[in-house]
Amino acid sequence: MCSTANYVLPLRRTCEALGTPGKLCGGVSMSANFSGARSHGAPQDTEMDVAWQELMAITELQFEGPGEGSYETAQYQSMEPMVPMGGYGMAQSHPDPPTAAACEISTAGTYDGCYPQEVPACHRLGNSTEAMYGHCESQLNQRMFPTSSHVQPSLMAPREQMNMSGxxxxxxxxxxxxxxxxxxxxxxxxxxxxxxxxxxxxxxxxxxxxxxxxxxxxxxxxxxxxxxxxxxxxxxxxxxxxxxxxxxxxxxxxxxxxxxxxxxxxxxxxxxxxxxxxxxxxxxxxxxxxxxxxxxxxxxxxxxxxxxxxxxxxxxxxxxxxxxxxxxxxxxxxxxxxxxxxxxxxxxxxxxxxxxxxxxxxxxxxxxxxxxxxTDTQLALVRDIRRRGKNKVAAQNCRKRKLESIIHLERELSQLQAQREHLAKERLEFKHSLAFIKCRLTDLYSEVFSHLRDEDGQPYSIDDYSLQQTPDGKIYLVPHTTMQKREQC
DNA sequence: CATATCTGTCATAGA
DNA sequence: CGTCTATGACAGATA
Structure with a gap:
């Protein structure tokens, strides 16, 4: 069984659930909910694409503040050790393509930790499962009551509904x-x-x-x-x-x-x-x-x-x-x-x-x-006890995974928001730089024209002529009339 | 008393 | 086909 695939699926489910809050609520038909929640992959992917495009659309800057990068990174690392346990682990160190690309784009070191390597955290904590869980739990509790809450309330809600202090x-x-x-x-x-x-x-x-x-x-x-x-x-x-x-x-x-x-x-x-x-x-x-x-x-x-x-x-x-x-x-x-x-x-x-x-x-x-x-009764009881006992553990693990998934998504959101802000700033800088270069070019253009003289020693009119450079590097003075004819042709 | 949260349990799907 | 696991949904207990 592949641990990565095994985890990706529930994570995606959680994403879907987050994307469609109604699915978290009880429905009339459980089976209908089940099929609905598990068979609508394509629309969800589309939504994710749209969401990504929105994030990349840096025209509207609504960033609310930098993400708590170091904290969340450390936090998530603490979750990683589940991988060897039951084939579960957060993030699996596989950056989603958009995020990975974004991280490459990013020039600032801020995004180096976009997807931390979780394994070291596991080793750091070693076999001290007490510390492992305690760490996780304490951080969950911290997340429960953030001192600097910049996360959108809409995202806080589902997390707070979960068991944060078991x-x-x-x-x-x-x-x-x-x-x-x-x-x-x-x-x-x-x-x-x-x-x-x-x-x-x-x-x-x-x-x-x-x-x-x-x-x-x-x-x-x-x-x-x-x-x-x-x-x-x-x-x-x-x-x-x-x-x-x-x-x-x-x-x-x-x-x-x-x-x-x-x-x-x-x-x-x-x-x-x-x-x-x-x-x-x-x-x-x-x-x-x-x-x-x-x-x-x-x-x-x-x-x-x-x-x-x-x-x-x-x-x-x-x-x-x-x-x-x-x-x-x-x-x-x-x-x-x-x-x-x-x-x-x-x-x-x-x-x-x-x-x-x-x-x-x-x-x-x-x-x-x-x-x-x-007796048959005893046998049935034993099997029921076995089933219930295993399911109880499974439910506990499932809930923990869900919490961690939410935390992971929140952190990812913070990182993407920070990245978006960074890209917006970068775009603004490029825009200013471009404007400056254009201005400088216009000045140079005018200066060059001011030094040009025809056979009679008269200056060329900048309204009648323009300078054009050919691919071989040569510069020609071209009358506008000629250019217009070329365009018409 | 109403509400939110936590937890166990069941049903179900999938491996 | 039986077993196991994961998870949504539900119900009961509790704060």
């Missing part, structure tokens, strides 16, 4: 969710099933499990799938379901008996991990060992979350859902977010961790499945 937001939300989780906890334990006939999962999800692709699964109040109707951790007092507590405990005990794993302890170990707010390991684990699936070993390195683009692990960063049923802070253990899928997996007693479900290669994943006897 990490911060995640932390902020994590704290906020504690209170929220407390409220939810109280709500569920107070009202119980009578007020909430549907499970938390069903209430949270628009569709719960994937529509049509999976049979109904055993969400806490949907025991039809063969799993426990709910899961309750007795040790930490977590209640994932609005079911009867006694029966829940029963179910938990049953799980204890019928399955080799101790979910309570597993959950406990997860909750005690603390370092990472998620059950998910963010490091792909290629090991196919089916034992100790919920062990702390699966916690993975939290740094993976900060890797450039979400690698393959699934995080609960900023997710509002995982915290909803966690125990309020200040209790026995550090609150750990439990996503719906995690609860489902526990409810159905899936005998391997989310980490493996999501991150294992398909072969290893299938091999893992063969090592256990799973």
């Amino acid at each position: 990490t911060i937001q995640g932390h902020r939300r994590a704290n906020a969710c504690l209170a929220q989780g407390l409220n939810r906890h109280m709500l569920w334990t107070t009202h119980g099933q009578s007020l909430h006939p549907r499970s938390a999962d069903d209430l949270e999800s628009d569709s719960g499990l994937s529509l049509g692709s999976s049979p109904p699964l055993a969400s806490p109040d949907n025991p039809g799938g063969g799993g426990a109707p709910g899961y309750q951790s007795a040790e930490i007092g977590m209640t994932y379901s609005d079911g009867e507590p006694d029966s829940m405990t029963e179910q938990a005990r049953a799980a204890h008996i019928h399955y080799p794993m101790d979910y309570q302890n597993q959950s406990h170990s997860y909750l005690h991990s603390g370092a990472h707010p998620s059950y998910f390991s963010t490091q792909p684990t290629l090991s196919t060992q089916p034992d100790a699936p919920w062990s702390v070993k699966q916690q993975g390195q939290p740094s993976a979350l900060s890797s450039l683009y979400v690698d393959s692990g699934v995080s609960s960063r900023g997710s509002s859902q995982p915290n909803m049923y966690t125990k309020p802070q200040g209790s026995i253990s550090t609150p750990a977010p439990v996503s719906r899928d995690e609860r489902r997996a526990m409810a159905l007693k899936i005998p391997f961790p989310m980490d493996k479900i999501i991150n294992l290669p398909v072969d290893d994943f299938n091999e893992l499945l063969t090592q256990y006897t799973l």
Whole structure:
């Protein structure tokens, strides 16, 4: 798979979307939007040509100020390291033809950095993905609140609609969710099933499990799938379901008996991990060992979350859902977010961790499945978890790419505006220079004429004669009448 | 309470 | 054909 081509396409899509704001909005028909957004390449190209011509039309000077060249360049370089990750990278160091030409035209050093070489930035940052992402994020935040905002508001708008502070937001939300989780906890334990006939999962999800692709699964109040109707951790007092507590405990005990794993302890170990707010390991684990699936070993390195683009692990960063049923802070253990899928997996007693479900290669994943006897419901849940987990990461990456694409386009716009201004100044200088040369030529012409004399010693009239130079360098005095005859011929 | 933003999820296309 | 990835669209949670 070619990383360049792979990136160019989404970038172009983003360009198209920016060019036609309506496409960013929800349409009546998704499929229609899809086809529309992806099949109108030619008109968009025409628009780009027109836009370029406008930029080149230096008659109307509406430049608003120099671009923040160095800053944006550095910023964009910081994005580049995605290239080796998943075949994504910004700009790809392939200047668009117009810009490249423009850069060549430009005589000032201002445009040397028109398209910076991104690779060094990657190497500068090395493997410190923390720094990599932190850099990106911080700059995104800076872009969010520019101190010298010369970018047109129309271009600020789409960017500001995007997630510019995911990490911060995640932390902020994590704290906020504690209170929220407390409220939810109280709500569920107070009202119980009578007020909430549907499970938390069903209430949270628009569709719960994937529509049509999976049979109904055993969400806490949907025991039809063969799993426990709910899961309750007795040790930490977590209640994932609005079911009867006694029966829940029963179910938990049953799980204890019928399955080799101790979910309570597993959950406990997860909750005690603390370092990472998620059950998910963010490091792909290629090991196919089916034992100790919920062990702390699966916690993975939290740094993976900060890797450039979400690698393959699934995080609960900023997710509002995982915290909803966690125990309020200040209790026995550090609150750990439990996503719906995690609860489902526990409810159905899936005998391997989310980490493996999501991150294992398909072969290893299938091999893992063969090592256990799973019901259809469990199998469907596992596959749904895998699909959702991968898609969640993909969505996160997709959004980051979109943000970076917008930033890239804004920077490119600034550069083109600066270039336009430069060319306009250059044109003005040439115009003045030309006027001066014309004036000088007229003077010289008159002076030459003033020194010319005919056979009678009389000066030639500048109205009746003109000087003309032939290609061989010789100069002739030509009467206007002769010139007129030539023109008539 | 309305709004904006963030995030997870689904549907879909394409590789 | 199954899987994976990318992305638009949507919904829910939250600030």
